[in-house]
Amino acid sequence: MAQALNQALREAMDEDDAVLVLGEDVGVDGGVFRVTEGLLDRFGAERAIDTPLAESAIVGVSIGMAAHGLRPVCEIQFSGFSYLAMQQLEGHAARLRWRSRGRFSASLVMRMPYGGGVRALEHHSESKEVYFAHTPGLKVVAPSGPRNARALLRAAIRDPDPVVFLEPKRIYRAFREEVPDDDEPMALGESQTRREGNDLTLISWGAMLQPTLKAAEQLAEEGTEAEVIDLLSLSPLDDTRLADSARRTGRVVIVHEAHRSYGPGAEVIARLVEKAFWYLEAPIARVTGYDTQVPFFARETDYLPDVARIVTSAHQVLEA
Amino acid sequence: MPREEIDLSCKVEYLSILDEDGHLDEALAPDVSDEQLEQMHRVMLLARRFDERMLNLQRQGRIGTFAPVSGQEAAQVGVMAALQAQDWFVPSFREFAASIWRGTPLKALLLYNAGYNEGAAIAEDAHDLPIAIPVATQIPHAVGLAYAARYRDTDAVALVFFGDGATSEGDFHEAMNFASVFETPTLFVCQNNQWAISIPREDQTHSKTLAQKALAYGMPGIQVDGNDLLAVLAAAREAVERARSGRGPTLIECVTYRLSVHTTADDPSRYRSDEEVEEWERREPLRRLQRYLKERGILDDDGIEALESEISEEIDQAWQETEQAMQELDEPLDIFAHNYAELPRTLREQREEMASRLGEGGGGLSNGQTDHGAGAQPGPARGDGRG
Numbered sequence: 001m002a003q004a005l006n007q008a009l010r011e012a013m014d015e016d017d018a019v020l021v022l023g024e025d026v027g028v029d030g031g032v033f034r035v036t037e038g039l040l041d042r043f044g045a046e047r048a049i050d051t052p053l054a055e056s057a058i059v060g061v062s063i064g065m066a067a068h069g070l071r072p073v074c075e076i077q078f079s080g081f082s083y084l085a086m087q088q089l090e091g092h093a094a095r096l097r098w099r100s101r102g103r104f105s106a107s108l109v110m111r112m113p114y115g116g117g118v119r120a121l122e123h124h125s126e127s128k129e130v131y132f133a134h135t136p137g138l139k140v141v142a143p144s145g146p147r148n149a150r151a152l153l154r155a156a157i158r159d160p161d162p163v164v165f166l167e168p169k170r171i172y173r174a175f176r177e178e179v180p181d182d183d184e185p186m187a188l189g190e191s192q193t194r195r196e197g198n199d200l201t202l203i204s205w206g207a208m209l210q211p212t213l214k215a216a217e218q219l220a221e222e223g224t225e226a227e228v229i230d231l232l233s234l235s236p237l238d239d240t241r242l243a244d245s246a247r248r249t250g251r252v253v254i255v256h257e258a259h260r261s262y263g264p265g266a267e268v269i270a271r272l273v274e275k276a277f278w279y280l281e282a283p284i285a286r287v288t289g290y291d292t293q294v295p296f297f298a299r300e301t302d303y304l305p306d307v308a309r310i311v312t313s314a315h316q317v318l319e320a
Numbered sequence: 321m322p323r324e325e326i327d328l329s330c331k332v333e334y335l336s337i338l339d340e341d342g343h344l345d346e347a348l349a350p351d352v353s354d355e356q357l358e359q360m361h362r363v364m365l366l367a368r369r370f371d372e373r374m375l376n377l378q379r380q381g382r383i384g385t386f387a388p389v390s391g392q393e394a395a396q397v398g399v400m401a402a403l404q405a406q407d408w409f410v411p412s413f414r415e416f417a418a419s420i421w422r423g424t425p426l427k428a429l430l431l432y433n434a435g436y437n438e439g440a441a442i443a444e445d446a447h448d449l450p451i452a453i454p455v456a457t458q459i460p461h462a463v464g465l466a467y468a469a470r471y472r473d474t475d476a477v478a479l480v481f482f483g484d485g486a487t488s489e490g491d492f493h494e495a496m497n498f499a500s501v502f503e504t505p506t507l508f509v510c511q512n513n514q515w516a517i518s519i520p521r522e523d524q525t526h527s528k529t530l531a532q533k534a535l536a537y538g539m540p541g542i543q544v545d546g547n548d549l550l551a552v553l554a555a556a557r558e559a560v561e562r563a564r565s566g567r568g569p570t571l572i573e574c575v576t577y578r579l580s581v582h583t584t585a586d587d588p589s590r591y592r593s594d595e596e597v598e599e600w601e602r603r604e605p606l607r608r609l610q611r612y613l614k615e616r617g618i619l620d621d622d623g624i625e626a627l628e629s630e631i632s633e634e635i636d637q638a639w640q641e642t643e644q645a646m647q648e649l650d651e652p653l654d655i656f657a658h659n660y661a662e663l664p665r666t667l668r669e670q671r672e673e674m675a676s677r678l679g680e681g682g683g684g685l686s687n688g689q690t691d692h693g694a695g696a697q698p699g700p701a702r703g704d705g706r707g
Binding site: 049052057059062064067084098099103104136137159235236 | 443497659666
């Protein structure tokens with residue numbers, strides 16, 4: 001997936017000289033996950049900018065660039081450090097279009113690795129999608145594999161509004177997938193059905209999609225056909241697809257790494273209650289990270305949802 | 321092992337050209353025409369009177385909370401006069417004099433302060449960013465604008481205003497550092513008005529000057545008498561020239577004073593003495609400039625009087641237009657405008673919900689916006705489902 005993201009950046013920068021990348025170690029080093037590798041050589045230091053170590057300025061400077069009409073793609077090295085830039089994001093990126101009555105827009109992409117599963121240090125494993133998804137004016141997306149990562153990043157860069165682009169670091173190099181030569185159009189705000197089924201709906205995104213798909217396969221062996229929806233976009237939320245599926249299956253399990261309380265699953269459930277309540281045959285279940293800090297990595301796998309937890313939860317929903 | 325002084329080869333200058341009594345240091349005086357002086361004086365006077373009117377309107381409950389500019393007119397107008405229209409203006413929240421210089425209609429400023437988003441509208445060709453309220457957060461934007469201006473081969477510079485309190489914020493330091501590292505054409509202008517609400521300048525930082533903070537970032541910094549229009553103009557011109565010719569950013573500290581309240585919600589008697597305010601009244605920028613203009617023969621008492629009544633009428637007219645506009649701007653659905661380039665479906669549904677509610681309430685809709693449907697949720701009636 002890191003390679004696909006790199007391809008997307010290269011293509012976007014080839015296509016439009018308004019696109020540039022900036023962040024800590026994105027130039028010479030090519031980014032700590034090598035997502036910006038080669039961009040400095042290809043586009044020069046003016047467009048592949050190694051910045052001082054200051055998250056708020058990285059986003060704040062990007063906002064100024066965007067106000068001038070550029071399309072900066074800034075990288076926050078780990079999402080755990082993005083909170084230093086929260087004021088810029090919430091107070092300005094999300095509001096610039098609105099505040100200026102459409103005169104300016106913060107057409108920027110804020111990329112950042114998020115989520116656990118790579119045995120990292122503290123602050124390197126959280127999933128705080130909701131901090132961003134709760135903010136009007138932002139769009140929040142997360143790819144789940146190389147192919148949609150490339151398409152989603154191209155779409156995010158083209159988007160006229162600020163996009164928070166969450167990269168599940170666990171799958172940067174987890175598996176290979178064919179990425180077509182041609183650009184694949186993708187609309188922000190649309191989810192995808194990754195597996196069809198009529199017995200149960202499993203909803204997930206990012207790195208959790210892989211265990212969710214594996215759980216679906218395991219359920220299939222037992223004779224249960226689970227539908228798997230890849231959210232791709234946390235905001236806007238494609239509740240039409242979710243509600244359509246829930247109406248058909250009547251049973252829903254949501255899988256996410258984020259803490260449970262006030263997590264993204266809560267919003268998904270609220271939408272399903274609003275749009276599909278009378279079709280539900282069982283309480284909606286959540287398989288999530290706990291409302292604890294993400295533990296140091298020795299106990300990380302006890303915190304993160306896995307195939308067994310998803311299957312157990314699916315059984316409970318099916319039996320309810 | 322040596323232990324010796326490192327030669328930093330840096331200094332901070334203080335610049336004053338027109339003293340409190342209106343006397344000029346000819347050797348330092350910038351080249352400025354009578355017309356330019358008249359223009360600057362007019363905007364300073366207009367800003368002062370506008371401020372006073374806004375305060376009255378606020379006290380009468382006709383507009384909301386705002387941050388008066390009185391006392392800081394020279395620090396703003398002197399800088400703005402050194403810029404061209406193509407240069408970028410990044411304000412904080414007290415920059416009324418600068419905004420007026422820039423051509424922002426008084427009506428827009430009034431409308432903004434009366435609580436209407438429409439007042440924040442910015443002309444399509446204007447290089448003005450909107451008002452920024454969270455302290456110091458606008459500073460990095462001027463670095464991004466300057467970077468982009470250079471990247472696009474324009475010779476525009478970006479100017480950002482902030483106060484003494486802002487120099488304690490991280491965004492100030494991060495932005496200064498970025499600007500210096502990338503040598504962006506940015507002017508950092510600190511209006512040191514001595515008070516960050518109730519915290520005096522000496523409790524904000526133990527640095528002797530604010531200008532010296534530039535030195536840590538390898539950037540020139542200069543302290544000027546911020547109530548001296550000519551000193552501000554001279555320093556700003558120098559900084560603009562440096563930025564435009566590719567020699568990077570500058571920090572200018574304008575030593576000035578907030579003669580009025582922090583905002584209309586503030587009571588300065590809780591933290592500062594009348595004597596202090598009176599002391600600064602003597603150094604205020606407008607009277608000083610007028611003395612000089614009279615001495616130079618550009619202006620006399622009759623001329624000032626005529627200008628006062630012209631300005632008074634201009635403000636009356638702007639308020640009348642604002643009141644008119646406030647009556648016309650009754651579209652509640654405007655809250656959904658400009659949140660995104662295109663409203664996402666979820667927001668369209670919420671907009672319909674509001675439109676429907678307003679429709680049921682028997683009013684509130686105008687501008688023909690009555691065609692947004694009943695907003696009813698799709699789906700089966702109770703009991704029709706599988707549940």
